[in-house]
Amino acid sequence: MIKIEKLHKSYPIGKDSLHVLKGIDLHIKEGEFVSIMGSSGSGKSTLLNIVGLLDGHDEGNYFLNGQLIKDLNEKKAAILRNKFLGFVFQSFNLISYKTALENVALPLYYKGMKRKERLVIALEYLEKVGLKDWANHLPNELSGGQKQRVAIARALVTKPKVVLADEPTGALDSTTTDNVMDLLRDINNEGMTVFVITHEEEVAEQTKRIVRLKDGVIISDEYTKANKTV
Amino acid sequence: MKFLFDSDTWQEIYGSIRKNKIRTAITIIGVLWGIFLLVVLLGSARGLENSFNKLFGNFATNSVFVWTQSTDTPFKGFQKGRRFSLTMNDIKVLKSEYSDEIKLLAPRNQTNNLIIKDFKSGNFRVSGDYPVLDQIQKKQLIYGRFLNSNDIENTAKVTAISEDMYKQLFDKDEMPIGQFIKINSISFQVIGVYKPSNTIDFDGDCAYIPFTTFKKVYNTANKVDWMMITANEGTNIEQMESDVLLTLKGLHKVHPEDERAFGSANLGKEIGKVTGFLTGMQFLTWFVGIATLIAGVFAIGNILLITVKERTKEIGIRRALGATPKSIRQQIILESVFLTTIAGMLGIIFGGLVLFGIDSAIGQGDEAVLINPTVNIPIILIAFVTLIILGTLIGLIPAHMATIVKPIEALREE
Numbered sequence: 001m002i003k004i005e006k007l008h009k010s011y012p013i014g015k016d017s018l019h020v021l022k023g024i025d026l027h028i029k030e031g032e033f034v035s036i037m038g039s040s041g042s043g044k045s046t047l048l049n050i051v052g053l054l055d056g057h058d059e060g061n062y063f064l065n066g067q068l069i070k071d072l073n074e075k076k077a078a079i080l081r082n083k084f085l086g087f088v089f090q091s092f093n094l095i096s097y098k099t100a101l102e103n104v105a106l107p108l109y110y111k112g113m114k115r116k117e118r119l120v121i122a123l124e125y126l127e128k129v130g131l132k133d134w135a136n137h138l139p140n141e142l143s144g145g146q147k148q149r150v151a152i153a154r155a156l157v158t159k160p161k162v163v164l165a166d167e168p169t170g171a172l173d174s175t176t177t178d179n180v181m182d183l184l185r186d187i188n189n190e191g192m193t194v195f196v197i198t199h200e201e202e203v204a205e206q207t208k209r210i211v212r213l214k215d216g217v218i219i220s221d222e223y224t225k226a227n228k229t230v
Numbered sequence: 231m232k233f234l235f236d237s238d239t240w241q242e243i244y245g246s247i248r249k250n251k252i253r254t255a256i257t258i259i260g261v262l263w264g265i266f267l268l269v270v271l272l273g274s275a276r277g278l279e280n281s282f283n284k285l286f287g288n289f290a291t292n293s294v295f296v297w298t299q300s301t302d303t304p305f306k307g308f309q310k311g312r313r314f315s316l317t318m319n320d321i322k323v324l325k326s327e328y329s330d331e332i333k334l335l336a337p338r339n340q341t342n343n344l345i346i347k348d349f350k351s352g353n354f355r356v357s358g359d360y361p362v363l364d365q366i367q368k369k370q371l372i373y374g375r376f377l378n379s380n381d382i383e384n385t386a387k388v389t390a391i392s393e394d395m396y397k398q399l400f401d402k403d404e405m406p407i408g409q410f411i412k413i414n415s416i417s418f419q420v421i422g423v424y425k426p427s428n429t430i431d432f433d434g435d436c437a438y439i440p441f442t443t444f445k446k447v448y449n450t451a452n453k454v455d456w457m458m459i460t461a462n463e464g465t466n467i468e469q470m471e472s473d474v475l476l477t478l479k480g481l482h483k484v485h486p487e488d489e490r491a492f493g494s495a496n497l498g499k500e501i502g503k504v505t506g507f508l509t510g511m512q513f514l515t516w517f518v519g520i521a522t523l524i525a526g527v528f529a530i531g532n533i534l535l536i537t538v539k540e541r542t543k544e545i546g547i548r549r550a551l552g553a554t555p556k557s558i559r560q561q562i563i564l565e566s567v568f569l570t571t572i573a574g575m576l577g578i579i580f581g582g583l584v585l586f587g588i589d590s591a592i593g594q595g596d597e598a599v600l601i602n603p604t605v606n607i608p609i610i611l612i613a614f615v616t617l618i619i620l621g622t623l624i625g626l627i628p629a630h631m632a633t634i635v636k637p638i639e640a641l642r643e644e
Contacts, residue, residue: 054550054638074633075554082552093547093641097249110552115238154551 001161001193002028002051007060009046020046022216023060028195030161033188035196035204038213044197045166047213051195052085052164053077065161082110086155090167092147094139094154100126101135104154111158125153129183145176152183162193169203181206243565250537254569257533261573261617262580264526268519268613269581269605274588275515277600279508284601292333292463293366293497294471296478297456305485314482314491316454323481324459324474331470333462336363337454339444345437346412347399354395355436356413358444366458367427372396374407374422381421381440388443389413390422392435413437414447471496523617527570531624534566538628545632546640555633562632566625567618574617578610 009021020043028034038044049055050062053072062069065084072080086107087093094103101122108118126132129149131142139147148168155163165184169177181203188194188208196207204210205224212220247254301312321337339358344351363369364376369390376390389411391399400406410417418439426435444450459474461467475492478484484491538545545558585603592600 049638052550054641055636074549075556078549078552078554081550087550089641093543093550095544095547097245102245106548107551109238109242110548110554110557115241158552 001030001032001065002026002195003061003063004051005061007047007050007062008058009043009050009055010058020216021050021057024213024216024218026211026218026221028162028193030193031188031191033185033194033196033208034211035198035207035209036211036213037198037201037204039199041215042213043216044199044213048164048166048195048197051162052087053081078110082107082158084161086158086160086163088148088151088155088163088165088168090170092139092144092151092171094147094150096139099136099138100131100142100150103139103150104157107154107158122153122157125157126150128156129153143176144172145179148172148176148180149183152180152187156187156192160192162195163187165194165196167198168196169198169200174202177203239561239564242561243568246541246561246565247568253533253537257530257569258573258576260529260533261523261526261570261621262577264519264523265574265577265613265617266581266584267522268515269578269610270584270588271515271519272512272605272609273581273585273603274600275508275512276605277588277603278511280601280603282504282508292461292465292467294459294461294467294474295456295495295497296459296474297493298482299490299493301484301488302490303485303488305488306483308483314484316457316478317452318454319452320478320481321454321457324477327477328470328474331461331465331473332459334362334366334458334460336360336366336458337441338363338457339441339448339450339453339455340433340436341448343414345395345399347409350399352395352398354391355434356444357433357436357438358441358448358450359438360441363438363458366460367433369422370425370427372423372425373405374420376422376424377438377440382442385442385446386440387416387418388421388440389418390424390438391420392437393423393425394435395437396423411437413439416447467496467498519613523613524620526573527617527620527624530566530569530573530621531627534562534625534628535631538562538632541632542635542640545635546637549637550641558632559629562629563622563625566628567621570617570621574614578614581605 004024004026007021007024007026008019010017010019012018024047036044036047046055050057051064053064053069056072064080069080094100095106098106101119104125105115105118105122108121109115113121123132123135126135129152131146131149131153134142134146134150139150142150148171152163152168155165163184168184169180172180177200184194184196185206194207196203198204207224209221209223211218296316298314298316301308301310301314304310316337318337321335325332325335336359341356342353343356345354345356359377360382361377361379369376371390372393374390377388380386381388391406391411396406399411400409406420406423409420411420412418418437439447459470461470471494475494476486478492479486479488482491545553548558549555585605588600588603
């Protein structure tokens with residue numbers, strides 16, 4: 001599903017450049033539940049941005065769903081994001097003046113789906129994350145955990161190939177963290193590839209594969225107990 | 231173009247406009263003010279033009295007035311600074327010498343006098359005139375008639391007075407015709423009451439008496455205070471004016487190049503000045519209106535730019551969810567166009583209402599300052615379309631700004 005070969009990425013800082021990713025090789029198969037661990041500055045967010053087509057890479061190859069990602073313009077990237085990827089962010093990134101339902105339906109809008117149709121589908125997904133009753137609430141009327149569940153519903157609504165979660169529990173307390181992780185696991189159990197970035201050991205342990213990143217290189221890549229129990 | 235008719239597009243725009251009520255309102259006010267000013271200024275200018283036209287309308291615009299002052303050059307043994315008067319002889323000479331050019335000629339003598347009716351009195355102007363005056367300056371009579379040639383021949387002691395004089399000197403509902411009033415202690419019979427002219431009027435409230443009677447009452451002998459001349463159609467009035475003056479200079483032994491001896495005014499020329507002023511004012515109106523409009527449109531661009539900055543994160547989210555740069559651009563341009571359109575329509579409506587208000591307040595009746603202040607629909611449509619085009623163009627800037635930020639940077643924005 002996601003195949004990365006010798007990926008390099010550096011950012012210009014003034015005259016110098018900061019070499020963030022120094023040759024990453026990573027292969028994530030369909031249906032995997034992977035977490036990327038690493039302290040801040042390890043390059044994990046950069047990796048997610050590249051995987052999420054939010055940023056380009058300098059060297060190496062990146063295959064998404066078998067397709068080589070190279071020289072994407074913004075339009076193609078946008079279409080691919082819409083088609084293959086679902087995002088979950090640490091700060092939820094819901095649009096504040098839209099209701100939960102409208103937020104979930106937004107990716108379908110960019111897909112070109114009719115309003116009625118997409119609201120029906122969005123409601124289905126809200127129900128799936130247990131927030132059907134909150135459909136017409138604005139984000140600021142929801143708790144952090146609820147917001148993240150709305151965001152997850154939004155990530156799922158286009159039936160993407162991969163769900164990318166950037167510190168999905170970073171802004172949540174431990175109870176809601178567990179709820180959100182349970183939800184992600186359920187999604188994974190349904191066959192969805194889930195890609196989580198975190199720096200919390202407890203969160204990573206709930207995934208099935210942990211890739212540890214340090215100073216732009218992978219230092220370990222192992223399956224967890226959770227994987228073995230399945 | 232399909233996206234224009236997509237209800238979702240409008241849903242999105244409605245959402246973002248509703249969210250930003252204050253900036254929407256401010257933006258709208260900016261443009262609204264521009265087009266409002268344009269409409270009101272153009273309408274007022276038109277109203278003013280109309281009222282000027284009306285003002286000059288029933289006055290013979292081909293008139294020249296001539297009077298005497300004092301000489302500024304010694305000539306034929308006379309010192310400079312000599313004062314003299316026009317005479318009836320001048321009138322006769324002019325009439326015969328310029329029979330082709332001169333259509334009407336009204337010699338006039340005027341003074342102020344106390345006019346008494348029983349126990350009421352007032353100080354008014356008294357004017358000795360020929361009936362021809364009525365042709366140059368049409369008198370609207372409420373009662374009776376104006377002077378006629380019989381009055382002149384008989385040196386009749388008759389007078390036509392103004393409506394205000396009638397109100398001051400007579401009781402309410404009293405019939406003035408046939409009654410007597412005293413001018414310079416001599417009884418005159420009132421033969422007519424006229425309405426004050428709402429056009430140019432040099433006489434004001436004035437008791438018109440026959441020229442011949444005036445001569446006797448005030449012992450003016452052959453003297454003529456001043457005269458009004460109107461030219462036949464096709465006559466070069468300025469040429470006629472200078473010719474007449476030259477003739478008069480000869481008659482009165484005034485140096486041909488004396489600039490001060492005779493005063494004259496050419497009404498056509500004076501009106502030309504006013505018309506020029508009107509043209510200038512219309513130009514100014516357009517200039518101010520369009521400049522304000524442009525300022526308003528720039529305000530829209532400015533505010534949208536700020537909004538785009540404010541909404542960087544939202545735009546980033548939308549792009550992460552699959553919005554193409556094109557769809558973002560479309561949305562922002564459409565917002566700009568939508569706002570300018572709404573603002574433009576409101577501006578036109580308010581401007582129209584204000585013009586309507588002006589029209590009902592001071593645009594009707596005889597005393598109207600601005601008559602029928604209106605704006606041409608095509609002009610408004612042109613302004614409106616221009617506005618929308620400008621709105622689109624100005625929307626391109628923030629739309630571009632919105633899409634050059636990489637989604638990743640937009641998302642990072644807090």
